[in-house]
Amino acid sequence: MSTTESDSVKQVREKIIQLAKEIEEHSRSNMPPDAFFSEFLRRVVGAVGARAGAVWLRNGSAKLNLFTDVNLKTTGFFEKADAPVLNQKLLDEVMSNGQACTHSPNDGSGVQVPTNDLIVLASLQQQKQCVGVVEIFQRVDTPQQARPGFLQFVEQMCGYACRYLDRQASPKPTQESKAKLSDQFEQFLLQLHRSLDVGEVAATAANDGRLLLGCDRLSVAVQYGNKTVIKAISGQDSVHQRANLVKRMCAIANKVIRMREPLTYTGKIDHLPPQITTPLADYIQESGSRMVIVWPLFESDAVIKTDEKGVKRIDKQKKPIGGLIIEQISESQPRPGMQEKVESLSDHISEAMHNSLLHNRLFLLPLWKMLGETFRFLEGRGKLKALATTAAVAAAIAALCFVPWEYRVEGDGRLMPVEQKDIFAPWDGEVVEIAIKGGEKVEEGTVLLRLHNLELQQQRLGAQNTLNEKHATLNSLQGELEEAKKQGSKIDELRLEGKIDATKIEIQGAQKQLKILERRVQNLTVVAPRAGTIATFEVERQLLHRPVKRGELLLEIKDETGPWWLQLEVQEHRMGHLLKAVEAQKGTPLDVEFMLATTPEDRFDGKLRLVETRSNPSTGKDKAIVNVRVDIDKERLPMRRIGAEVRAKINCGQRSLGYVLFGDVVEFVQKYFWL
Structure with a gap:
């Protein structure tokens, strides 16, 4: 296509888009129906380059009447005696099913059309009821592949006309409705x-x-x-x-x-x-x-x-x-x-x-509200005010010192199956094939992926060549030994028998080396060591065609059918309370309450099972953490998802309410001021 033709097509496209925008703008206006549909039809006919067009609407009856047209007379519609009857059948079909359609004399459908044109029909709906039809008379020689585009455009423009009709049908505000809206x-x-x-x-x-x-x-x-x-x-x-x-x-x-x-x-x-x-x-x-x-x-x-104008906006x-x-x-x-x-x-x-x-934004707003109500009640009551203040302070101190409250240590972690297996790279290599997907269930022995190690392949080939050479040497020595026996040379026999024994030993070593290398090559095909679910996400994106080192973690397999537990991280400075509670229970597991991120509105119970004996650095945090494990009843969990985030609270016995509320402050003072 030449540059001139391309510019011409672009101009036509821009003109069609502009006409469609004008129709959309008119649909939002308050134009009277005759003016709107006249402008609407003129733009639709111009946009598709049609010969003529007509809008048929119901005028208070079930019969459709011609509301407005563009060049309809030039099609010969009014000159054919049977044209109105044939056209009415087409209009009735669209009114009955509400579907846009096209008909032409040569489309082979057997439908008779009122003129020798390609007829494009689309319904007009008001409040989801068919009230009219837009009819476009296009040239009969229009290419077959262009007809769906014309139909789609006319149907879209009729959508704007339907919005206009809906706006016209909406009730106009009355004095009563305005008063009601105002109220x-x-x-x-x-x-x-x-x-x-x-x-x-x-x-x-x-x-x-x-x-x-x-x-x-x-x-x-x-x-x-x-x-x-x-x-x-x-x-x-x-x-x-x-x-x-x-x-x-x-x-x-x-x-x-x-x-x-x-x-x-x-x-x-x-x-x-x-x-x-x-x-x-x-x-x-x-x-x-x-x-x-x-x-x-x-x-x-x-x-x-301000001094002059009284009030001024910033x-x-x-x-x-x-x-x-x-x-x-x-x-x-x-x-x-x-x-x-x-x-x-x-x-x-x-x-x-x-x-x-x-x-x-007021600091401690609920407290100030309560104090305000109290002081308002005590206004003008001096002795009562002093007595109430003293009693309130004493009651607060007594409550903080003597009211027992459950002290709970918080920990964040994940919900995981107990039975799990990590798959590591058996040797250096490149991942060339992945046979599974993340979340797929596998059985023991299922092939997971394959590695390729060029150096290992070369070593195996070298070991095979060495073994072949040793066999060839052995055959040669055995031939020389037979020749020495025929000649009766005892010295040569002894010398050759020694070389043969040494060669056999070398062959045994080469065979062992070859077996080791073959086992290593075989291990490059990684199989599942147990049944379970692949817990690694987007395996192919992470591993395919990627070089890996020996011992590098490749996949995780977790058994969703077995028991589950919580893997929690507890901050190290909380472990004193936890360990004291474990010791005080004398073997009875501590109660744990937790919630899942997937269902934060529900609460579940568990039992503390294991506390690690060492601290670990925390990912993304400065403070160290200690890993703990919590047993749970998996049947009570409505949604079990591997790695779901968990927030848990471990019950560590009762302490005073004051310590539960302000224990962190006490520990801070003890830690940094050595009090």
Whole structure:
């Protein structure tokens, strides 16, 4: 294709895209139907280069009537007597099934068409009911391979027309509905500003705001530094932060909040910046939403007093404090008036959220609230105030000193099968074949992978050649011995017999060397030493065509059918409490409570089984750790996953409440001040 032809094709494509954008813009306007469909049909016909087009709509009855057309007269439609009847059959077919289709005189389907053209038909729907048909009259000589593209384009443009019809069918606001909306908005504001708790403000904004906006789901995100937390989701009493939906919602909300600009997704992502595309696509795949608006929330304007004007707002960039995530499941376009409502609601939600965040930043806020209520009660009661203060202090000290409480040592670790086997490289070499995948179950003797060692192969070949040479030497000496016997030379016989004995010894050594090398070569084919599950992730990516050293860890095999335990890491400075508790129990295992990262809402029990006798350096931490093992009942675990993260607490007996709460402070003073 020449440069001129390429530029021409590019111009045609850009013109079609521009016409499609104009149709989409018109679908959002408030144009009257006759003007809209006239402009709509003119652009569709122009975009596909058709001869003519028509829009058929129901006019208060079941019959379709011609609403508007472009060059329909030039097709000879009105000159053929049977054209209206044939055309009505085509229209009825589309109205009955709602499916777009094409027909032509030479397509071999047997369907009669009203004119000698390629007919492209697509339905118009209003509130999911067929109310009309768009009919395009294309040239009959249109190539067969181009017809699906025309059909797809016309069907897509009809989608914009359907959105226009839906907007036209939506009820117009009346004085009564406006008054009702005003009352709902006022009640929303009262509920929103009634509390200074961040969670309550977010829950009110999510649940009541969803009703005002008319969306399917409204979520509220709060920004803490660089971290975004979903505080409330409409229709949910609590938010599970580890859920995939919430994690992906946090990711897209964080990106948009940091961009400081609203994001609207209506089915297309090609116009969005690249840093938004990936997290948005992940969230859409997880949530199934067809329309998403992420609207950043900013802190309120600060005010300062001046001598002349009384109050003056500080002119500085507002700090983002969170965002609203508005979603529609069934519709890809925002409902009428939603954008204006979001702008109005976001200001009030920002104000309430900012006030609650400022309020909750107060240090020890619950304590100050309790003290405030107490002091308010004691106002004007001097003696009672002194007595209450003394009693409260004495009670607190007594509780800290004498109230027993369970002292528990915490440890982090993983859930693992007890029976496991590590596979190491038997010799230096390159991994040339991998016969298994991560997570695959294998039996004992199953081939796992193969190594190739060129040097070892050369050594085996050299040993084989040496053995062959020794055999050849032996045969030669035996021949010379026979000749010496025939000649009766005793001296030569004795000399040759000595050489033969020495050669036989050398052959035995060469055979042993060859067997050793063959065994090493055979060991390059690594097999499973026991049945189990391959616990190594992405085996092929990590090992294939990679050089390895002898003794290097290649694979891990773990038996999921056998017993399981917890492999925990306990910080070394906690081991004194743990060892004292073990000694005090006199052989009875300590109780352990733990939770899995996969099900953080559940708690499980176990028994301390083993404490290692040495400390180990901790990965990524300065402090040393001690490994401990905890027996568990695997049948009580709903989801067993090799290597699942675990957080456990080991019961180490009872200590005073004060030591449980402030034991770290006591140990710090003892450690660094030698008290």
